[in-house]
Amino acid sequence: MAVLVGEQRRQLAARSGSLRRRQQWRAFAWNAVIYALLIASGVLFVAPFVWMVTASFQDVGDMFRWPPSWIPRSPSFDNYVDFFAQERIGRYFFNSAYVAITVTVIQLFLASLAAYTFAKRRFPGRDALFLVTLGTLMIPGQVTLIPNYVILKHIPFFGGNDLLGQGGHGWLDSYWGLIAPQGASAFGIFLLRQYMKTIPDDLLDAARVDGASEFRIYRQVVMPLCRPAIAALGIFTFTYQWDDFFWPLVIVSNEDLRTLPLGLALFVVRNRTVWDLLMAGSVIATLPVLIVFLLFQRHFIRGIAVTGMK
Amino acid sequence: MAVGSAAIQRQRPAPPRRGGRRRVLREMRKQWSAYLFLSPVLLLFAVFTFFSVGYAFYLSFHQWNILEPQKPFVGLDNYARLLEDERFRQAILNTVYYTAASVPLTIGFGLLVALLLNNQIRARGLFRALFYLPVVTPLVIASIIWKWVYNGDFGLLNYYLIKLNIIQEPLLWLADKNLAMPAVILTSVWKSVGFAMVVYLAGLQGIPEDYYDAAKIDGANGFRRLRDITIPLLSSTTLFLVVISVLGSFQVFTQIFVMTNGGPLGRTRTIVWYIYQTAFKNFDMGYAAAMAYALFALMFGFTLLQMRFLRREVEY
Incomplete structure (x- = not known):
């Protein structure tokens, strides 16, 4: 009896061993498939990107050659030098940075202030005002595009306008026009409000008992606790603004105010063939967002989870 | 402590009942800074979103060329x-x-x-x-x-x-x-x-x-x-x-x-x-x-x- 049991056990062990081996093999094959798919699609995804960087260090002659060379034959910075010499790229770069940073700072400040008010204070009309704020999310930019252009043109006392907003170009062709209409973001307010709601009221009440003003509570209690959400929103806003093309295209005609995407896009439309310089310009335009992304990658990814965008 | 919690009570009143217009006004005065905090974004929304949407509607009923001084009303012609x-x-x-x-x-x-x-x-x-x-x-x-x-x-x-x-x-x-x-x-x-x-x-x-x-x-x-x-x-x-x-x-x-x-x-x-x-x-x-x-x-x-x-x- 005891022998039989031992025999059975051995058989059982052998069977489960082969099962385990089969499972292991299957897991291995499955992993191989996963890696193959990931590597293949990953390569396809970065290829255009790598090509841009390679091309920016190549001579035009080498760019126009089949087979394409993925490693520059005679790498040089000539394209960059030429690009800076030919186009006022430094100016474009400054404009992009100035507008993107200013808009980000203003948006974060105004949105967090509003978010705090909506999340943590009670006052008559709060829910109605919050609904009004959310309502702006429903309206696509194309509807407000044309009227906003007309509104900017008629801002009084700017750009040669009189009191009634006549006679000049107002905020068109100005940093004001590039920045002011982007100052309020309902998306940012909503996002920060959701985050601030998780802060316990007791903390704020304790500060109120100590006689802190509402602004001080906002600045010294709420803001430090919201750092992850602020970081995520800030990165998001900066990249979005750096990327923005449509609005500058519409309101800027003065070459000195072109942002980098606008300058490059008009460059493509005007000179159809200067690919070497274009690739250099593209690398320059991508670098800031790339750096921000690599530095704050975790925030980027976490931001999406934090913001409840799922 | 008791004083403190009373102060908190005052900070968060129950929602005003019907006919409490005076109470609402008093509450608004007391919470004036809430409106101040919201005013920049509300102003921007008012101009660049809400006025803008209405203005777009107005434009869509006119033959509206920014270069021409005459901008006649054309009803539903554009649509x-x-x-x-x-x-x-x-x-x-x-x-x-x-x-x-x-x-x-x-x-x-x-x-x-x-x-x-x-x-x-x-x-x-x-x-x-x-x-x-x-x-x-x-x-x-x-x-x-x-x-x-x-x-x-x-x-x-x-x-x-x-x-x-x-x-x-x-x-x-x-x-x-x-x-x-x-x-x-x-x-x-x-x-x-x-x-x-x-x-x-x-x-x-x-x-x-x-x-x-x-x-x-x-x-x-x-x-x-x-x-x-x-x-x-x-x-x-x-x-x-x-x-x-x-x-x-x-x-x-x-x-x-x-x-x-x-x-x-x-x-x-x-x-x-x-x-x-x-x-x-x-x-x-x-x-x-x-x-x-x-x-x-x-x-x-x-x-x-x-x-x-x-x-x-x-x-x-």
């Missing part, structure tokens, strides 16, 4: 013109084509990549960054790179397709009336798969491991676990992505402007491209405002439809 405008009809069809192709491709591929990355694999962060790289690349730059990739004479795409014997002759991707739109769509998919991937990854993390364990015990294989657990539980994520992507696709402009500028033969003219041309090249702003309202109506209708259609699927 009537829309119905007969062959180019507008074409722009709508092109936009629908773009949306119908790019949204499912982006979301499907994003889900696939997310599922692959959701396994125990090495260099997960690296892969995630690779797929996310196009998302952070400025759209204008992405369009420029791809314009080069599609180049008829020296483009990468033609070179490798010929080498793999898929095509014999180089194709003029962006100048061919049947290929231009697919080419633009491919660029957009490349640009936004990473976003869908990250959102799906966040969604996948929210699915409890227990569900899979239970299914395994019941003998469900990988495909069935995917079909019966993962995809249904991701449906709210999918809904979010579909709504966001469709609304974004309806507004496609930059890729078109840089890569094809509406050509060839108007095959890549989209609604927003046409609005831009009408308003800022022809300065026919009244008509363009009417178009913008038509787009708004289209987007609004689509959102309602999607909400209703997809909500049913969520309640599986």
Whole structure:
């Protein structure tokens, strides 16, 4: 009896061993498939990107050659030098940075202030005002595009306008026009409000008992606790603004105010063939967002989870 | 302590009852700083959103050219013109084509990549960054790179397709009336798969491991676990992505402007491209405002439809 049991056990062990081996093999094959798919699609995804960087260090002659060379034959910075010499790229770069940073700072400040008010204070009309704020999310930019252009043109006392907003170009062709209409973001307010709601009221009440003003509570209690959400929103806003093309295209005609995407896009439309310089310009335009992304990658990814965008 | 809690009580009163107008006013005076904190954003919204929407409506009823002093009222003429405008009809069809192709491709591929990355694999962060790289690349730059990739004479795409014997002759991707739109769509998919991937990854993390364990015990294989657990539980994520992507696709402009500028033969003219041309090249702003309202109506209708259609699927 005891022998039989031992025999059975051995058989059982052998069977489960082969099962385990089969499972292991299957897991291995499955992993191989996963890696193959990931590597293949990953390569396809970065290829255009790598090509841009390679091309920016190549001579035009080498760019126009089949087979394409993925490693520059005679790498040089000539394209960059030429690009800076030919186009006022430094100016474009400054404009992009100035507008993107200013808009980000203003948006974060105004949105967090509003978010705090909506999340943590009670006052008559709060829910109605919050609904009004959310309502702006429903309206696509194309509807407000044309009227906003007309509104900017008629801002009084700017750009040669009189009191009634006549006679000049107002905020068109100005940093004001590039920045002011982007100052309020309902998306940012909503996002920060959701985050601030998780802060316990007791903390704020304790500060109120100590006689802190509402602004001080906002600045010294709420803001430090919201750092992850602020970081995520800030990165998001900066990249979005750096990327923005449509609005500058519409309101800027003065070459000195072109942002980098606008300058490059008009460059493509005007000179159809200067690919070497274009690739250099593209690398320059991508670098800031790339750096921000690599530095704050975790925030980027976490931001999406934090913001409840799922 | 007792004094303190009394102060807190005063800070948060019960909602005012009917007829308490004076109390409301007193409360408003006491909470004056709340209104102060909100005033900058509310002012900006008032001018650049709410006034603007009304003003667009006003414009759409006028023959409104920014260069002409006379801007006569024309009633519904601009909207009537829309119905007969062959180019507008074409722009709508092109936009629908773009949306119908790019949204499912982006979301499907994003889900696939997310599922692959959701396994125990090495260099997960690296892969995630690779797929996310196009998302952070400025759209204008992405369009420029791809314009080069599609180049008829020296483009990468033609070179490798010929080498793999898929095509014999180089194709003029962006100048061919049947290929231009697919080419633009491919660029957009490349640009936004990473976003869908990250959102799906966040969604996948929210699915409890227990569900899979239970299914395994019941003998469900990988495909069935995917079909019966993962995809249904991701449906709210999918809904979010579909709504966001469709609304974004309806507004496609930059890729078109840089890569094809509406050509060839108007095959890549989209609604927003046409609005831009009408308003800022022809300065026919009244008509363009009417178009913008038509787009708004289209987007609004689509959102309602999607909400209703997809909500049913969520309640599986």
